[in-house]
Structures are given as C-alpha cells and as structure tokens.
Amino acid sequence: MTDTHTFAITPVSSESIGELPGDWTTDDYRKLLELTDYGDASELSDKEVQEMAFMSIADLEKPEAADLLMKYVFPEDALTPGQRQNSSHEMDTERLWEEYPEPVHHRNFFRVGTLLYAAYNGGHPKPDGREVVFTVTAKDEEGAKRLQNPKAALLLRLMAPAMDGHALLHRLYEDELKSGEFAAAKNLLYQIKSEPQGERSFRITVYSTDYWLEDFVPAGPYEVTL
Known part of the structure; x- marks a missing residue:
C-alpha cells in the first residue's frame, strides 16, 4: 500500500452566492x-x-x-x-x-x-459566499476512500495547486498545505458535499467565502499527488 495517492481534478464551476444552502429556513x-x-x-x-x-x-x-x-x-x-x-x-x-x-x-x-x-436591504457588509464545484478522480482505491467523506484539509490541498502562490491560503498555511496536521482547515470550508460519479470519481461541492476560494481559478484539469 502506497503512502501517496494521485488525484485528477477537473473544475466545473465557481459561483458567488449570498448565503449558504439551508442556513436560514x-x-x-x-x-x-x-x-x-x-x-x-x-x-x-x-x-x-x-x-x-x-x-x-x-x-x-x-x-x-x-x-x-x-x-x-x-x-x-x-x-x-x-x-x-x-x-x-x-x-x-x-x-x-x-x-x-x-x-x-x-x-x-x-x-x-x-x-x-x-x-436591512444592504446597510451591512455584503456577504461574499462562494460555491465551488469540481470533480476528483482517484488513481487507486485507497485514494477513492478518502474522497467518500473528504476532510477539509484534503480538499484544500487538492485545490491549492490551482491557486496563485500569493493567494491568502498559501500565505497563511504554506506549511500545513504540504503535510502534517491542518487543524484550521475545518474553519475555512463551511460546507462540503461529495457525490459519487463513477469508478473512483466524485463530484465535490465546497462552500466558503471569496476570502478563501476566490483565487481558485484552474486553467483546466490538473493532477495532485499527496
């Protein structure tokens, strides 16, 4: 069993949202x-x-x-x-x-x-939520298991290579993105949804704010080995 796993990421969409799904019922x-x-x-x-x-x-x-x-x-x-x-x-x-x-x-x-x-019809700072959707395909079964109920740290490490090196995520968490404990990750992604899309492939939807996700602008599909 290898300690590292390779994932293929394909961006789907990135949209601004005013609030998160289900926040106010x-x-x-x-x-x-x-x-x-x-x-x-x-x-x-x-x-x-x-x-x-x-x-x-x-x-x-x-x-x-x-x-x-x-x-x-x-x-x-x-x-x-x-x-x-x-x-x-x-x-x-x-x-x-x-x-x-x-x-x-x-x-x-x-x-x-x-x-x-x-x-208040405005009159307060405008919320800048963001919904980002991408598909991830693991190259092996162990990697696929990690995508079934993915942790925020894993998803941020998958997304980080598609962000500019000057992005806030890189500037504040450069070491954590590489390896080891990344306890703060759960505070950066507000909601996570993972949906199976076929063999070892998942459609991932993450919700947070522009503060963390606006810099996720992949030029196209890419791979990450973690």
Whole structure:
C-alpha cells in the first residue's frame, strides 16, 4: 500500500452566492418572530414568515439585531457578553467572517451577516459566499476512500495547486498545505458535499467565502499527488 495517492481534478464551476444552502429556513424565521415578540404567525405562508422576520429584525437598532442573531446562531458561551457586545456594533461595518481574530467563529459570523444584509436591504457588509464545484478522480482505491467523506484539509490541498502562490491560503498555511496536521482547515470550508460519479470519481461541492476560494481559478484539469 502506497503512502501517496494521485488525484485528477477537473473544475466545473465557481459561483458567488449570498448565503449558504439551508442556513436560514422557515423554522428559523418562525423562531426569530418569537424572539422579536411578533405575535401569532401560524396563519402566515412561508414567504410571509420570511418577510415578517426580516421586518421584525430591521425594526431593531442594528446592534440590537446583531446581538439577537448572535445569541440565536452561536453556541451558548461561544462568545463572552463583552465579545458579543463589541461584535454587535462592529457588524454594521466590519466583515467579521474574515476579520474576527478567532477563525473558529467565522462560519457563524457569516451566517449572521447574511441575514442582517437581507433584513436591512444592504446597510451591512455584503456577504461574499462562494460555491465551488469540481470533480476528483482517484488513481487507486485507497485514494477513492478518502474522497467518500473528504476532510477539509484534503480538499484544500487538492485545490491549492490551482491557486496563485500569493493567494491568502498559501500565505497563511504554506506549511500545513504540504503535510502534517491542518487543524484550521475545518474553519475555512463551511460546507462540503461529495457525490459519487463513477469508478473512483466524485463530484465535490465546497462552500466558503471569496476570502478563501476566490483565487481558485484552474486553467483546466490538473493532477495532485499527496
């Protein structure tokens, strides 16, 4: 059994998205209506529930709205009251899904940011989500097993060769991209989907932001050995 595996990557698409699939559901909007004391929403259609949730959020002062959404989205005790208070004021102008000093929180700040932007019809930093799709074919069975439920570190190492050497990913994680532990990888890719496409071949969809994925611009198919 070899320690290295070769993968053939073929780019499919790279598209800008305003929010991640499933981030905000009708159930979420109903819960937000409860939190903003909207009243009885049982007779509202799904579309009306969303519209009323946006209106109820936008009726709040911006820091109050940001604080309410952070309490809803973040796990309890993930942020101290002081961190949440500071962030609730900063979200009006700052892209905390890029700038917050602890990357583990970037994903949830992005989720909060997408709803603030929608509820206030702008007026907050515009979310810059990105969906990247590519196919990967492993040259051996062991490599194919790693693609069935791929870890973020593997996918970033597969994508990195198609990014310019000055890309942020290379500048911040040059050593981790080569080998060894890459604990931060799970904070950089927000969602991962792997779908079998035939023998040892998978269609991979990853979601994150332009901050990490905009530089993924392959000129065409390429191979990576890891």
